Amino acid sequence: xxxxxxxxxxxxxGFCSISLVPRPEVAQQHGYVHAGVIAAIADSAGGYAGYTLxxxxxxxxxxxxxxxxxxxxxxxxxxxxxxxxxxxxxxVITRGEVHAEQGGDRTxxxxxxxxxxVMHGMxxxxxxxxxQE
Amino acid sequence: xxxxxxxxxxxxxGFCSISLVPRPEVAQQHGYVHAGVIAAIADSAGGYAGYTLxxxxxxxxxxxxxxxxxxxxxxxxxxxxxxxxxxxxxxVITRGEVHAEQGGDRTxxxxxxxxxxVMHGMxxxxxxxxxQE
Amino acid sequence: xxxxxxxxxxxxxGFCSISLVPRPEVAQQHGYVHAGVIAAIADSAGGYAGYTLxxxxxxxxxxxxxxxxxxxxxxxxxxxxxxxxxxxxxxVITRGEVHAEQGGDRTxxxxxxxxxxVMHGMxxxxxxxxxQE
Amino acid sequence: xxxxxxxxxxxxxGFCSISLVPRPEVAQQHGYVHAGVIAAIADSAGGYAGYTLxxxxxxxxxxxxxxxxxxxxxxxxxxxxxxxxxxxxxxVITRGEVHAEQGGDRTxxxxxxxxxxVMHGMxxxxxxxxxQE
Numbered sequence: 001x002x003x004x005x006x007x008x009x010x011x012x013x014g015f016c017s018i019s020l021v022p023r024p025e026v027a028q029q030h031g032y033v034h035a036g037v038i039a040a041i042a043d044s045a046g047g048y049a050g051y052t053l054x055x056x057x058x059x060x061x062x063x064x065x066x067x068x069x070x071x072x073x074x075x076x077x078x079x080x081x082x083x084x085x086x087x088x089x090x091x092v093i094t095r096g097e098v099h100a101e102q103g104g105d106r107t108x109x110x111x112x113x114x115x116x117x118v119m120h121g122m123x124x125x126x127x128x129x130x131x132q133e
Numbered sequence: 134x135x136x137x138x139x140x141x142x143x144x145x146x147g148f149c150s151i152s153l154v155p156r157p158e159v160a161q162q163h164g165y166v167h168a169g170v171i172a173a174i175a176d177s178a179g180g181y182a183g184y185t186l187x188x189x190x191x192x193x194x195x196x197x198x199x200x201x202x203x204x205x206x207x208x209x210x211x212x213x214x215x216x217x218x219x220x221x222x223x224x225v226i227t228r229g230e231v232h233a234e235q236g237g238d239r240t241x242x243x244x245x246x247x248x249x250x251v252m253h254g255m256x257x258x259x260x261x262x263x264x265q266e
Numbered sequence: 267x268x269x270x271x272x273x274x275x276x277x278x279x280g281f282c283s284i285s286l287v288p289r290p291e292v293a294q295q296h297g298y299v300h301a302g303v304i305a306a307i308a309d310s311a312g313g314y315a316g317y318t319l320x321x322x323x324x325x326x327x328x329x330x331x332x333x334x335x336x337x338x339x340x341x342x343x344x345x346x347x348x349x350x351x352x353x354x355x356x357x358v359i360t361r362g363e364v365h366a367e368q369g370g371d372r373t374x375x376x377x378x379x380x381x382x383x384v385m386h387g388m389x390x391x392x393x394x395x396x397x398q399e
Numbered sequence: 400x401x402x403x404x405x406x407x408x409x410x411x412x413g414f415c416s417i418s419l420v421p422r423p424e425v426a427q428q429h430g431y432v433h434a435g436v437i438a439a440i441a442d443s444a445g446g447y448a449g450y451t452l453x454x455x456x457x458x459x460x461x462x463x464x465x466x467x468x469x470x471x472x473x474x475x476x477x478x479x480x481x482x483x484x485x486x487x488x489x490x491v492i493t494r495g496e497v498h499a500e501q502g503g504d505r506t507x508x509x510x511x512x513x514x515x516x517v518m519h520g521m522x523x524x525x526x527x528x529x530x531q532e
């Protein structure tokens with residue numbers, strides 16, 4: 001995430017948002033942010049959202065996700081939001097949205113549906129579990 | 134793709150492979166290549182594979198994809214392969230695989246199923262359509 | 267849908283809900299409603315939701331969907347809801363949810379993300395476009 | 400599966416095929432086999448394919464799948480094939496294809512990518528694990 005220049009905006013139980021200010025390095029041939037970057041911040045937002053509900057000693061693994069790209073990702077800032085839909089002992093399902101912000105307007109640029117796996121006994125994340133920590 | 138350090142290996146009608154030699158910048162917290170990078174090369178390999186079958190004046194757009202992450206992506210080299218499954222006038226469906234190579238061994242690290250859209254009258258890709266060009 | 271015993275509950279612009287009272291014929295080996303039935307009502311709810319926003323002469327085609335099965339589908343009634351997320355000229359993206367109802371309680375049993383295609387000049391649906399018709 | 404009139408054709412380690420002779424009850428408004436039926440036989444073929452590799456005391460659960468519908472499903476017979484791509488201790492990933500057969504020709508009508516969960520200690524399937532049984 002550091003390579004991308006992404007910022008962890010908000011972490012609450014079952015929710016996470018990540019922002020990114022587009023730079024030339026993350027653009028594709030038309031000047032829009034590359035789909036791989038959209039995918040990375042959506043995947044990460046979903047992953048952290050799930051992680052907030054995991055037991056203390058557990059780590060998170062993305063099993064799979066599906067991403068629909070809806071609009072070109074251009075603007076001053078991208079914001080990816082991940083939300084837990086169902087939290088199980090082994091698997092956690094999330095939904096994600098990526099919005100592009102420009103001059104006060106928000107455009108939905110991608111939606112994601114994701115399956116995470118709880119890796120018990122493997123906590124190794126460097127991020128705080130919630131914004132109070 | 135240049136930012137990632139990826140290389141277009143092979144482009145044939147309905148097929149494309151892209152390789153990447155992992156560098157520290159594309160790694161996540163465990164030293165493996167980040168899922169966003171896996172997604173980017175799989176998505177691009179599928180997109181180019183579809184593009185090889187498009188009419189001369191058409192561009193390619195990824196509508197959506199689903200990616201399953203199967204194994205940690207570690208090794209000397211990653212190779213993403215995209216293959217067209219069904220080529221229609223408006224939509225093209227591809228399958229993708231990403232393999233990690235290490236000392237002659239190959240491990241399947243991700244599989245993808247992707248929907249592309251043919252953007253007629255919008256050719257703007259800088260890549261050759263096939264390896265003879 | 268008739269074979270399944272499903273009922274069109276509500277059709278509004280960009281939204282559709284379909285209900286189904288489980289019968290033995292649609293159950294799998296544990297007595298729960300079969301995943302294929304869950305998929306069918308979720309797919310149909312999304313398809314009708316998209317169809318409400320189509321031009322008069324257009325028909326709907328499901329390009330693809332992804333379905334996560336969250337909980338066993340048991341209860342007095344299943345309700346599938348489809349909601350348009352993005353409506354384009356050629357493609358429409360929807361989200362779907364299937365809930366199981368039992369004694370006033372609702373359990374989320376499946377979530378879907380779906381891509382529809384607008385088939386211009388091919389209107390042939392027998393359903394009303396909105397509840398006023 | 401019995402309600403649909405589907406037949407288990409072949410079960411080998413990591414593979415399963417299921418056939419269905421279309422009847423009016425499983426058709427949608429154009430006379431083609433309904434997408435829900437396509438989904439049901441693809442999902443089941445993938446699930447049985449995974450189940451063949453499970454330990455003796457384990458049952459199978461579909462976590463999620465993504466299905467692309469490629470062509471109208473018409474013909475004398477539909478054949479769904481499921482193939483295990485990756486078999487883990489907890490999760491199994493499969494790919495599926497559904498073909499329509501007509502007069503010796505085969506048309507690919509759908510492709511699927513699926514995630515299964517191994518339910519240890521919950522064997523309850525009535526189908527044989529391989530064709531030798």
